Amino acid sequence: MEALPVKNRLRVMRAEREWSQAELAERLAVSRQTINAVETGRYEPSLGLALRMARLFGMSVEELFELEDGAA
Amino acid sequence: MSASRAARLIPSQPIVPGIVWGATYIAARLLLELELAPGVRVAVALAPVLPFVFTLVGLVQGIRSMDELHRRVHLEALVIAFPLTLLLVMTLGLLDLAVGLSPDDWSYRHLLPFLAIFYAFGIWRAWKRYL
Numbered sequence: 001m002e003a004l005p006v007k008n009r010l011r012v013m014r015a016e017r018e019w020s021q022a023e024l025a026e027r028l029a030v031s032r033q034t035i036n037a038v039e040t041g042r043y044e045p046s047l048g049l050a051l052r053m054a055r056l057f058g059m060s061v062e063e064l065f066e067l068e069d070g071a072a
Numbered sequence: 073m074s075a076s077r078a079a080r081l082i083p084s085q086p087i088v089p090g091i092v093w094g095a096t097y098i099a100a101r102l103l104l105e106l107e108l109a110p111g112v113r114v115a116v117a118l119a120p121v122l123p124f125v126f127t128l129v130g131l132v133q134g135i136r137s138m139d140e141l142h143r144r145v146h147l148e149a150l151v152i153a154f155p156l157t158l159l160l161v162m163t164l165g166l167l168d169l170a171v172g173l174s175p176d177d178w179s180y181r182h183l184l185p186f187l188a189i190f191y192a193f194g195i196w197r198a199w200k201r202y203l
Contacts, residue, residue, distance in 0.1 A: 033203050036203070042203075043202050045140065049140060
């Protein structure tokens with residue numbers, strides 16, 4: 001499957017806080033599978049979830065997610 | 073919604089009404105093998121409709137309570153299952169015209185298990201894509 005043209009820093013931000021995927025999922029009220037799919041680039045979260053993620057890490061959505069080089 | 077609740081890909085809400093619907097359907101199938109008055113036969117044939125409505129309501133509630141990835145999996149499952157159902161109905165219709173299928177082998181009641189199989193296949197495909 002082709003990688004989605006959006007990359008994110010979710011795994012890095014989570015690791016900095018030493019949270020497991022399950023802990024982050026609990027904080028965001030989503031499943032651990034959702035966190036894993038976002039971190040591995042297989043799933044792009046909704047705008048609402050992206051905003052909640054960004055707020056949780058105290059950063060903007062653009063800092064947490066960015067388009068791959070060359071992506072339209 | 074807790075993460076553990078969201079982690080369930082199969083929602084719990086339609087399980088009980090689904091069991092009732094399945095039991096009603098099987099009972100209707102068995103009863104319709106008997107000699108019954110036409111009015112009773114129609115009533116028996118329509119008996120599974122109400123439990124199915126409750127199952128459907130439960131399914132919708134269950135899917136709405138899931139997190140967004142699991143909802144996406146169910147949506148993609150439908151995207152796979154619906155065209156497969158169309159394909160099956162189209163093929164059976166054409167085969168019926170071509171060679172005349174026996175209603176004892178292929179009729180509406182025979183399609184039901186295929187719909188469940190297609191949906192399960194769609195869930196498996198979508199699940200594999202994301203997880």
